Amino acid sequence: MLKAELRKKYTQKRKALSPDEAFLLSENIFENFIHYFNPKESEKVHVFVPIPVRKEIDTQIFIHYFLAHNIRVYVPKIVGDQLINIEVFEETVFEINNWGISEPVSNEDSGENAFDYVITPLLYCDQKGNRVGYGKGFYDGLFQNVSAETKKIGVNYFDPDEYVDDVWENDISLDYLVTPTKVLSFLSGLE
Template sequence: MLKAELRKKYMQKRKALSIDEAFLLSEKIFENFIQYFKPVSGQKVHIFIPIEKFKEIDTQIFINYFLSRNIKVFVPKIVDTILISVEIFKDTKFEINHWNISEPVSNEDSGVLDFDYVITPLLYCDKKGNRVGYGKGFYDGFFESISEETKKIGVNYFNPDENIDDVWENDIPLDYLVTPTDVLSFFNKGFE
């Protein structure tokens, strides 16, 4: 399927989830992430703040866990059409931007490029790690700038089903996908 079709299909599937269902699925995704990756104190995690109206995965569960265990937390912020990475702490001040997304008040880019994990929002991911986001390309640009050692991890309510037919040459695939039922690795060009 084409990205535009997959984007529409999975937005509708997500909208069909109740708030309680989305939260329970988010908890399962969190548990699978912790069990598989076992993050430890001192590691650096870049993670998105969820857009509630799009019923994105509730990453506040992850953020609270990381901060309580001295895992460094960085979140994205768009400044002049570039995705920067802002380090946050328990007392970080947030504001709502013009897209209605919560983000840190600070515009200070951390300059960190050697994250242990980048937990990435998406609408869909196929069996080769190709992702469909909202079509703005912010994460492809961000992926180009970070260390090759960083694990790029998508989180989604749904497992891969159909292939993405219009993958572009500059699309950067994920290394892993975490769902409520699985942790999938794409290091061998996909899974079967």
């Protein structure tokens, strides 16, 4: 299917989830992530802050866990037309931006690009790790600048069951997909 069709289909599927279903599925995704990757103290995780109105995976669960276990947390913030990476702490002050996204008040880019993990928002991911996001390209730009060792991890309520037909030259695929029931690797034996 084309990205536009997949974007529409999976936006509708996500909207059909009740708040309780979405939270339970988010908890299952979190548990699968922790069980599979077992992040350690001082590792660096870049993780998006969810947009509740879009029923994104509740990554607040991840963020609270990471901070409680001394895992360094970085969140994205759009400044102008650039995505910057801000390190956050328990005391970090957040505000809601014009798109309804909670983000740090600070505009101080950490300059960090050697993340251990980048937990990536998406609407759909196929069986090859091709991601369908919101179409702005911010994460493709981020992926171009992270270290080669960074694990690019998508999180989704739904398992992949169809291919993205219009993968573009600049699209960067994911290394892993975490769903409520499994963790898929797209590294083809490189682990």
